[in-house]
Amino acid sequence: MPHWSVRSGFNPAALLGALICGLLALLLAAQAAAAPRVALVLGNAAYSNVPALDNPVNDAEDMTAALRDLGFQVILGLDGDQGQMRALIDQFGKAAETADVALFYYAGHAFQVSDQNYLVPRDFRADSLDRATARTVALNEALGAMAKAPGVKIVLLDACGDNPLQLSGSGSGLARIGSPADFLIAYATQPGAVAFDGAGRNGTFTEALLSHIHTPAQDIGEMMIAVRKDVMARTGGQQIPWDASALTRRFRFADGPPTASPETLFYQVSVRAADPALLRLYLQRYPNGSHVGEVLALLSQDPARSGQARRSMGPDADGAAGEQLWDLARRSRLTPLFENYIRTYPDGPHIDEARRMLAELSSDADPGPARRCELLATHPRDGTETTPGVSYELLAQNAVEAMRSCAEASRLHPRQAKYVALLARATAAAGLRADAVALYIQAAERGDLRAMVSLALLKETGDGVATDPAGALALYEKAAAAGSADAAINLSVTLLDSPRPKDQERAITLMQQASQAGSPIATFNLGVLAQEGRFGDPGDARTLFERAAREGEPRGHRAAAVLLDEGRGIPRDASRAAVQLLLGVASDDGSLLHELTEQSENWTPETLSALQRRLARVGLYQGPTDGTPGPELGQALELWRNGGLSAAALSG
Template sequence: MPSWCARSGFRPAAILAALIAALLLAAQAAAAPKVALVIGNAAYDGVPALDNPANDAEDMTAALRDLGFQVILGVDSDQAQMRALIGQFGAAARTAEVALFYYAGHAFQVADQNYLLPRDFRLERLDQATARTVALDEAMAAMAAVPGIKIVLLDACGDNPLRLPDGGSGLARIGSAADFLIAYATQPGAVAFDGAGRNGTFTEALLSHIHTPAQDIGEMMIAVRKDVMARTGGQQIPWDASALTRQFRFADGPPTASPETLFYQVAVRAADPALLRLYLQRYPNGSHVGEVLALLAQDPARSGQARRSLGPEAEGAAGEQLWDLARRSRLKPLLESYARSYPNGPHIDEARRMLAELSAETDPGPARRCELLATHPRDGTETTPGISYELLAQNAVEAMRSCEEASRLDPRQAKYVALLARATAAAGLRAEAVALYENAAGRGDLRAMVSLALLKETGDGVAPDPAGALALYERAAAAGSADAAINLAVTLLDSRRPQDRQRGIALMQQASQAGSPIATFNLGVLAQEGRFGDPGDARTLFERAAREGEPRGHRAAAVLLDEGRGLPRDPSRAAVQLLLGVASDDGSLLRELAERDGNWNPETLSALQRRLARAGLYQGEADGEPGPALDQALELWRNGGFDTAALSG
């Protein structure tokens, strides 16, 4: 959250609701397996109000309840209420398998201790400042006796404008005892920014990834970090410290395809031209663009018939996929499609609640308009799709106007200058764009550094400067840019000097740890070739790259499992990776299975047939023999027949 700079209204109804919920929860005798305390303070009495924390708390509560948590909610709570909620939380979580504490609002550190500000915080004497707060240690102490996993999520502004003695910017790093994971909206000692929409930047990223099935919390935090860095140009980097001794996933279930693939599946099943066009807007370079354009050119009745041919058994899976995409992206057209198609669906009440909230937000404001109009595709997130350069050029004037206003209103965030630079370049004003990129790069924006380095490397709008480009890549990589690290790594890996190759591998690892699926895939290739780690690591790396959005990882993992390269053969798992790859890539794997089926062992093809039969798409014998029946089933699977039930077991 930004420090002391935003606005929020007083919410007495929310306080009353929180108190009623607290009384009801207190009456429950048995502790739930998963218990959470969620506090969001926005309407402060004695310090500047904040826009997002109340929304953040309410949306996190809805998400956690959907994931099976018993949630104790406090919105705009005063000091006494916060302490009462913490006491109630400690009692409810005493025997919990998972205890989670989430806080959004103002906070500061003094003498390496973190303090959360209640709604009634007022500063009258500096030596009494901490006495008017609630120490984070109080919540940590309430969780200490919990036998299970303990998670602390802090979306706090972390500034110290009060100039308190021994105070510093940001929140202090605190140790994590066994089975604790503590996550901050930004690195210790730094200040976080607010979001331009309904939620804070950190919480928005959490909400986008918390429902991802089969994703360990460590991988989830990498995905969150990647999104927040993309949204802030690298000026905000979420940080976490984990002492977990076991894995934890917020959402169980079989592996699933990428959001892009699921979006395509949902749009095809719905035969909805509006959703198909929205796919093109969100994924202008997506794997299914050609198929979407072909569908849009068809007669609508033919598209509807293709949808019906999948059979009624696919409807339940389609509804869950549509809901999963809608709640993660919080896109109004997806929520409207769910409400229209599944008026009696299990998530209809939550869909209507979210629609009502989105309908109330009529003007996104210049900052949000700037992000929606000018975000680079490599910086796209679930809620902010990247925009192709060609599409940006069509709306360059509007984008420039929005980004100029956003930069004026929030001069601390260099990302708006970087987005203005991209819009200016798309308008054909190269010299002005270079000056803006230099401004944003000088202020630490990572996308501006990489974009400026590319211009210097190619001599586009500026004199060629290979040394200057290399220096920018080095600086951006050191600050956490995965793209810069990959660009450097590719050059170094081709070097004849062993020390260069080793640094290239280290940079590729850095980019992978930052959430780059391309870097993770490249590490898999290096492992397979015996140049990195152990050859047996290749499958894990390929599968992780695929989960993060690199569809080539599915085929690469399937090859290893099919042939038993560096690991035992596993036809069943190979079939899962083939199905995911067929659904996700640009159609190459589907063509390979149809035209060069001899590339795969009969045992793997038999497992593939059984899984397609489970989805109701294959009717023949599971004999491991290729043929038209298998080809047709795979075609249906790719174009609307995706069903996670076929991937389980």
């Protein structure tokens, strides 16, 4: 049976197809009155009278570490009772009065009554509704403490959403509330819905936050889109993070120049480390990645010779390699990356945190059936930083184990249809077509978006079922309405070919919907439409192409570079074009490197000169910076692609 996935492909001139019983802990780094960034992080898990939770303590501790790394002074409370939680909120309120950024994070039980949200302390007891709410901490108490902060105010709520009361008059999930001026309020799931505990160390929402919060140059709005995309992928669309923003200025957790994609950074870290284990891990995480051919070639070389060659690929005085390795480790939570950091940088700036995380991860050696199911059977287009997608061919090799794990996961987590969908994929890989189709139908009927899209593709092609174009279209419509970017793209591409203006208008709306859901393909397609004058303004195309590249479509870098190089719809900017070319060379399948060395006439001398100067800045290029290509430029670009990427070449 073929690999079931959304349409994919590339034509430079066309659209892309769819594709927290601990002690109370207070950690305050300095006097909060002097802090531009302050945060209160609360995590409650060891409840006395309602069901305990698995992840919130881990979530709070890991969020604290991330925020400190980003310059926040953090007040941390773990398993606090009502009095302790209120005391910390009062302390936080005083600290926030002079803060440029005030952030409140909560993980644990919460519920709503009459459109008011209540956070559940460790000592909470439920008997009557009136007495129950009196034993909580109202979310409004935390919002009130933040109100005097003069700057940006961010609220992140990873409440499990299960109603611990079981009393008439209280609702599941949290109530939607307005966002006052300069507030951004983000929920783990849409108002009134239930969020799921994660299958690993962290809750699903917090895991996604931790994977994206360190991304340089990413506005918080873009970050929340990336978080939403990951959570939807991990839950089959059953959990959709929701946020409301009334921010009056842009905010980024991490500043700095743009970087290459996580895949490219993983490749470069592996090459610099000259570590075959990391190279093999790259293949596991990115089976269809842009660097698979190069990794296979490296693995076939003599380790001593190839390792020495890779270690000599340019200066690294600014510690860029160590920072790249650390960034990947904290985002992916992969044990081999923490081990490599500790071994390679024993005196590195992040060594203590690396050891803590490695100890935490090592204590969870057995991931359990749900996590094993995810690791064995996740569709490549649903892969995240912490859960790589698995190719159909690799899944087929492990189909029996995947089926066993997914069947047990679906039994243990009956509300989560995604495990049925993953079981369907594993069953298909085992060659049991009829059983797989029945499971896809079951998962689709229960609301799993990936199952809907996969089933629609089967109906389109007649693979294992009767050909049913109308049935496929109905499934795409249902999945798109529920938030599937892949379904929206497939519908959009079909409608764009329609002669009816209303169809084309809806096609663009669907493409926007998919882009807003975090699809880099949809964002790229909007860039193409803008460039053609069919969407927005032609001047928007560069921004869309660059965003698509940041979200994971490397060919967006070349598209943006073309516009900057030629001044097509925007002012010419050779320096910015060179940055996009460097990012593209590092990220794509090698096509741009070939073009710059074999078809350099496609680019203006001004852009080539800017490219030469940036490579010379980091010691990779020693030739003239006159815009004339030559062997030195080709060699420099090869070094840049294969381990020489440095932020210094991208800044300024």
